[in-house]
Amino acid sequence: MIELYHGGPTGHSASALIALAEKGLDFTSHPIDLAGGENHSEAFLELNPEGQVPVLLADGRTLTGTFHILLYLDEAFPEPSLGGEGTQARYAVHKWGKYVETHIAPNLAIARWAQLGGVADARPERLPPARAALWRQALAGFSQEQVAAARQALEKAAARVAQDAAATGWLAGAAYSMADIAAYPHLAQFHALGIALPAGAQDWLARVAERPAVREAAGDMPIVATMGPEPGRWG
Amino acid sequence: MLEVYTWEPNANSGKPLLCLCEKQVPFTHHYIDMGKLEQFSPAFLAINPDGTIPAVVHDGFVMTESTPAMEYIDDAFDGPALRPADPWWRWRMRQVMRYMDNVVAPSLAMLASNRLAAPRYADVDEAEKRRELEKIPLPERRAAWEKLMFGKTPQADLDESARRIAESFDLFEDLLSEAPYLAGEEFSLADINVMATFYHLPQSYPDDVNDARRPHMMAWLRRCHARPGLQRGFGTGRGFITQRAADVRRLLGVEDAA
């Protein structure tokens, strides 16, 4: 019995929804209204004190951390295999999972907030200190330097996607994998924020978008200006 | 052919070294002296243009992310498995590593480098420091080094790092009261990852990590330090980390393996 609390087909939640669809798994869906700040409600914070989606309930356990949820689904439900074909591809899957979390998602959250204005109803006072501090910073407004650095990091990420996808069309080895699923919903927002994508990255986006499971789970992806993972504090 | 470019066997450098020693996989060790900023030398930048260590090169395949490289080492080589079979415990193993990599280790690095590296730059002239900074490829690394060289790390950031480290001791004590190792009954990559950064706690944080206050962490530290594989791994240094690990073993009453 699987349940997923998610913010709809956008950002991290979209990765989890796509993975469940690729695996053909039935689950109970609990949408959380990110734009309305429902992820900071008392009820949701009881489930995940960090106030973030997605949250997976499986086997009586509560799992957070999108990339690790993806790997869990791949290891608990091995067919079809999405963990990378061969040891080098699997290394690349882990490398991309980490890069999305440390370099793409945090910078995307900042660039998006700066451009779209952010969630009006945020209630950071109920969050643990580190999350609350990030939200207070967002509500006060990110500095121009922060936004410029975030956009630069995203441009570099777009170039990396093009570079890694150049050989096979996919990010990690010869086959579509959890690396593509982890990165796709974030890269798909770049265009709307005016972040240039090299042709190789655009082709890769189109290739992922054509997959039946991606069309089914995240065919139409809204953009929500909520926060994301904390940017690195020390290089 | 397996080549490992690291500094002393701690933090990110320690992860592949300790891992390979646990698995008993032979490798060639190339010592990159961070004290001399060798990570920014042209020879090393040719291997990792990011200028960070470690780099692990297996038959020409270059890996520059330490935690993914640990997964690779366990995946690609024979020897004792270092990841639990159960998917949920594997999830737990990876969550612990992410918490260490993203929250705890950077906090400790911020405090340690402000204490140890920053004073070395107090009397270096500005132009010289700017020249050094220009050699650093990654913008986030350059920003951290700039704060260090010019003594500009905000006190609030240092305080927040101290808070995070203190908070992590509670968390690890809780985790280790549930199971002998961080990912269950068996030793795993999570234990290696955390040991690489926390092996010295009874010496460096004696008021927080001692038998009275954190008995489960202390028992775990003794279990880990007693492992011949980790002892060999901590022995791959040229000096102070290897010595410090030996000192901590003595402090804990752990015998050196033959």
Ligand SMILES: N[C@@H](CCC(=O)N[C@@H](CS)C(=O)NCC(=O)O)C(=O)O
């Ligand atoms: N580390 C988390 C990050 C998840 C995340 O950033 N989710 C966003 C939506 S895409 C969120 O819940 N933001 C609300 C908030 O940060 O308070 C993961 O990997 O799942």
Ligand SMILES: N[C@H](CCC(=O)N[C@@H](CS)C(=O)NCC(=O)O)C(=O)O
């Ligand atoms: N690539 C990442 C980060 C590696 C990293 O930051 N390593 C530190 C040493 S522990 C480093 O190279 N620092 C270089 C510097 O401070 O310039 C990993 O392998 O986990």
